[in-house]
Every structure is written in C-alpha cells, then in structure tokens.
Amino acid sequence: MMEIGLNHYLVLSTILFAIGLVGVMRRKNLLLLFFATEILLNAVNVAFAAISHYYGDLTGQMFAFFVIAIAASEVAVGLGLLIVWYKRHGSIDLDALTTMKG
C-alpha cells in the first residue's frame, strides 16, 4: 500500500464534485437539487480539510466551518421557500417554475 497524500484527497474531492454536478444537471425535483448542492459543498470541504492538514495551516478548516454555516442557513431559507411554493402550486418540479415563458 502506498502512502495517502494530498493528491488522493483532491482526486476524491473531484469525483464527489462531479457526482454533485451530475445531480444538479439531471434532477428536476427542487428538493433533490438541494441534495446535490449539499454534495458539492461537502466535496469542497474535504479538499479544504486535506489542504489544511498537509500544509499545517488552520485556514482551510476555518473556511470549512464557514461553508457549513452557510449550508445550514441555505437549507433553512430554501426549505421555507419550497414549502410556500408547494402550498401555492402543489408541485416542486422545475417545470412549474417556468412562468415567465414568452
């Protein structure tokens, strides 16, 4: 077994980020789009923590904390908006949001 280095973590982060982007592009349900954005944020957090560890710098971990705080507030506001939208239209698909079609 070879030693696990920074590159391993960056490759893992790339794979997770790609999975999240595929989710963002192919999902129509807004709730599942939110799940995909959580995957994106987590992928970046892994990269931050790995760089923080291998360079002996705490800044990466600090940024990961702020990313987590932003994710938490995004969920609170986003879910509130989704609930209001669902009460009005009975659906949270992206198709229902195209009301400005000319």
Next chain:
Amino acid sequence: MFEAVAFYLFAFLTIAMFFIVVTTSQALFALSALAAGMIFISAFFFILGADFLGAVQIIVYTGAVMALYAFGMMFFDTTRDVKEKQGNKYIIVGLSTLAAVLVVVIFAMPMVSGNIVALYPGIDGVGNTQEIGLVLFTKYLIPFELAAIMLLVAMVAGIVLAGKKMDLSITLMNEAEIEEEKNKKVLS
C-alpha cells in the same frame, strides 16, 4: 497502511452513497443515502486530524440539516417517483467532469506555483479543538460574528416563510371554515 485502508474504504462508501443520491428515483432513499454519506465524509476529517470539524460535520449536517430536510419532506408529496430531465447524458457527464477538474486546478494552483505559506500554523502541544478556538476567536472573529448574524437571519426567514397558518388546525375546524380557508390565497 491503516490510513490507506481507511481512506479507500470510506472513499468507496462515500462515492457509492452520493451516487445513490443523484440516481435514485425515490426521495426517501436519496435522503437516507445523503445522511449516510455525510457521516462517511466526517471519517475523512477524523483521518486528517481535524477532530472538531468532524464532530461539527456529524452534529450540523447529519443532526440538523438532514433532520430539517426530513421534516421538510413531510410537507411534500414524496411517494411518487421523481421525474428526470431528459438530456444528453454524455454532455452532462462531460460538463460535470470538466467543471470538477477546473475546481481542483483552482485549488492546486498555489501549490504548483510554490508560494503557499502557512498563515496560521498549528500550535504545538494543544489539541485540534483548542487550536481552532485560538484561531477562530482571534483572526476570524468578525467572520464568525457575521456567520452568527446570518444564521439568525436565516432562522427568522425560515420561521416567517414556513410558519404561515401554522396556528390553524384542520381537525378543529368545521367544513365551512376549511372551505373558506381554501379559497383564500396562501400568500396574502
């Protein structure tokens, strides 16, 4: 050796879980797989020596965010299958990979140019949690307070948006009152 085994195991598990999240047609499966993936991600933080970050990941993501999603899903009709966007699969996968590689290149640029300097190096003789506290409450105090204000604003927004008509109980109203409520607009 041990680290390598742990890394590959958790890498496989995380990728599998997140793959389920983006491919399954059941919203409940996606929710459970996402919660499991978040826990597996925290294992990487523990491997990397960021103990506090790992604990925060479990508490905030799995404890708060996923619980919030679970409660939110009770408002939506999640029993039916999720419709998918019909697009060119190769274009989607190609664009995603390209964008992900771009992100890693952005991360790797300072290392390639070699001018990376540890701004806040770890302090000898103290644990990770104490280091985090020392840096967070000296150099990052203002962002920390701003994050607190942002969370407060998000909480107020969540209550205002989702809490409309929460004081009404359908079981306690008679038919006429329910009809009257139905005719009103939800957002007034």
